[in-house]
Amino acid sequence: WELKGKYPAILDQPVARELFDEGNILLDQIIADGLLKARGAYGFWPAHSDGDDIVLDDPALSFPMLRQQTAKPEGRANRCLADYVAPAGDHLGGFAVAIHGADDLAATFEAQHDDYRAIMVKALADRLAEAFAEHIHLTARRAWFEPDADPALEDLHAERFRGIRPALGYPASPDHSEKRALFQLLDAGRLGMELTESFAMTPAASVSGLIFAHPSSRYFTVGRIGKDQASDYALRRGLELSEVERWLRPNLAYDPE
Structure with missing residues (x-):
């Protein structure tokens, strides 16, 4: 929905207020019917x-x-x-x-061609x-x-x-x-x-x-971490350095070999 602002001030925006109200209606239904x-x-x-x-x-x-x-x-x-x-x-x-249950409930809404509520139920979950x-x-x-x-x-x-x-x-x-x-x-x-x-x-x-x-x-x-810490971490985890580099790639301050 790409809305920007802080709660509750954001509810002064008509689109945000409408979304908030509709989300609460769906949430009430989820609670009443035990859907999640x-x-x-x-x-x-x-x-x-x-x-x-x-x-x-x-x-x-x-x-x-x-x-x-x-x-x-x-x-x-x-x-x-x-x-x-x-x-x-x-x-x-x-x-x-x-x-649990959000994917199944979203699929039900999608089968009804209700993409709006399908997206909303996942957001609520x-x-x-x-x-x-x-x-x-x-x-x-x-x-x-x-x-x-x-x-x-x-x-x-x-x-x-x-x-x-x-x-x-x-x-x-x-x-x-x-x-x-x-x-x-x-x-x-x-x-x-x-x-x-x-x-x-x-x-x-x-x-x-x-x-x-x-x-x-x-x-x-x-x-960011250096190769010295990545190597030490691999040793402490009992893994090959290449395996650690795979999982930590966004944090590496060097280019893996």
Whole structure:
């Protein structure tokens, strides 16, 4: 729809208001008739950091991480997600959520030559998956380290709370293939979630990631890395450098051989 603006001010635009109202009508129908199903899981496990690796104690599993490698002004650290896990006696969380049924519902609308609602149902499913991820993150924080957490909606939107839930394959941890370990840890197959050969998640309306409790944890972008770090990362992952370069190509500050 290519609409630009911030909510709720964007609703002053007639086209945006019409889209918002029609989206809510479809959402009400989805809820009333149970047309989409939400499934998800989270957990947290004893863990510690070892250099730039996050190591789970039980089950024995590790998440090798990447560190920012570009020059920073004095006093600013080159961040790595492993920095947010203590060298001993800490925990790491993880989650996976999915909205099922969007493709089938969209196909029903397409069969009725209603491309508008076919597109809208997929957009709603994506938003519901993100909302579910936010809900499960709050649930995990309450169960883990913030039992009385009750943030206002605007604080959730602005991420004014303790902890982060970075997705694997995105700026702070750009290797999509790390999702395999997370899916194994959560037994995501029981949720009807799978990974493609390129480690995209199915169903399409899915969100997964790690959960960190450190009070200073922040989202960041790893950015470009040199061959020295790529080689070290390959060693820590037990993979050939060429395999690592395949998954990290957008982050490489050099041309692979």
